[in-house]
Structures are given as structure tokens and as C-alpha cells.
Amino acid sequence: MNLSRTLPIKRAAHVYLVRGEELLLVEERMDDGSIFYGLPGGKAQPSETLADAAVRQVLVETGLHVTNLEFVSLLEGELLTGTRNECFANFARFTAAFHGELDPTDPEVVGVKWVPFEQVEGLVRYGPPPECEERNPLIWLPTRDFIAGKARAYYPI
Template sequence: MTHLSRTLPIKRAAHVYIVQDGTLLLVAERMDDGSIFYGLPGGKAGAGESLADAAVRQVKVETGLIVTDLNFVSLLEGEMLTGTKNECYANFGRFTANFRGELNPTDPEVVGTQWVPFADVQSLVRYGPPPEVEERNPLIWVPTRDFLRGEARAYYPI
């Protein structure tokens, strides 16, 4: 049997748990299929950009808030979306941070922000199609579920 080597693109992203009075800040984004997706503020890191720098930049664009004093919470890592056009090796960091400023998203995909009580976060998460979108993969939400329970681990292999 011949084993062919393959190279997967690496997708690096960072998100921030922004917490205030028992609530978590989520952003509402319009997906390509027109549906609304609730997610953590943050996003993809650019070439040569650290996960922490990506988190600061993306939170500013998606929420208008300035985050400082980032603290590492967890890393989710492994192959995702195998067999789809978006298969990749994921390297997703999660942080907590101090924040200041007013909620004022400038990202055109963000249709709103919402402070959500910890107990209600999971009910806003939508899993399912389209399968090539990693945000709809339940594994992506395991670190957040654990964080909200006060049980975050540092490393989550996919």
C-alpha cells in the first residue's frame, strides 16, 4: 500500500473570553448561508502574527473593545474538516483579558454583540450544516463549555 504524504493548510485563530458580571460577550455574525452565528470575539491570525496579537486586533474590529493583559486559557489543536475543501490543521488559542471601551463593531459581518449569562451560552450555539464550517463543529465549543464551568484545561487535542 502506498502512503501519500499530504500537506494541510494551518489555520491559526485566537478568541477572548470577555466576562462581566457572570455574562460572556458573544458576537453575532452573518454566515455565507445567511444564518446568524453566535461566536466568541476573535478570529484568524495573519502571517507572522502571534495568537495574542490576532486576538487583540480581531476583538477591536468585532466589538470595538480594547483588550489588554491577555491570559492564556487553552489551545485546541488538530486536524479538522478532513475530506472537505476547508480541511486544515487547527491551532486555536483562547484567552481572558481586561477590556475597556464601548461596544461598537466595525466588522461588516458582525450584526451585533450580546452579553449572555453563562448558563445560556450553549443554547445559542448552532451545530450542523454546512459541515465545512469549523464554527459549527461541536469540538470547537468544548473548551468554552469547560471554561464556563470553571473546568478549563490548557490543551484540547482534536
């Protein structure tokens, strides 16, 4: 990493909510009108821990209350190098117990669905625009490993 410059830090946390052999995904509409499938969770506020961000964001995006968070992995490093959204990222992944009814209140979420493990990767869109870090294949590598039962604790970006 080039230490002669300062990058903004993006901190986010997502939760693997599992029901049998299904993973809960949220559906969001992108600026180009397409549907993006992602893990429930999102950006941490400045004074918020990644675990607290995960709990707050999952509630807003799904309506579910999560408890007993267990750390799974951390993604860390420079993201979107050379784009207008270049940043240093710290993305945590957790699992958790959950209860409640699916009832998203986030206006960006257009749906929430349980997806069989074998169908998750088929819903992921990679590629342009590069400003959408969720479309970077490196962001989805920990999820692929988690579904396969081979999650690592650390993923450099």
C-alpha cells in the first residue's frame, strides 16, 4: 500500500443468516434500475462498532432481530483502486441467531428472500459500474467459502 496518500475508510458489517441450507439475501434496486442481491448489513456509523452496525442494519433491511453474533471473517484492504470511490475497507462478516418477521423498513430494499446455497452465486452480478464494490468478486469470496464450510478469518482485498 502506498502510504504517501490518505484514503477514506469504509467500515461495514454483514450477517450470514442461515435457515437450513438457505441464506437470507436482500434485494436492492441499483441506480441503473437493476436488482442487486446482497447480504443483510451495511455501513457502520462513525462511533459504532462493526457488530452494532450489523445488528442495526439487519433490523432495518430485514425486520429481523439478531443476537449472539459470532465473528466469521474480516475483509481488509484498498478497494476500487483508481476509481472515484477508492477507499480502504474493513468489512466484517458474522453469523447470528435471529427472530422476528421479515419486514424491511429500508426504502432501498425492494425484497428479502431465502436463497438455496447452490443458487446464491448465480444471483451475484459482477462487473460495471466499478463504483459498486458489491459487484467486485473479491467481496463475494468469503460468502462462497462460508457456504462451502471453508470460511477463513481474514481476506485481504
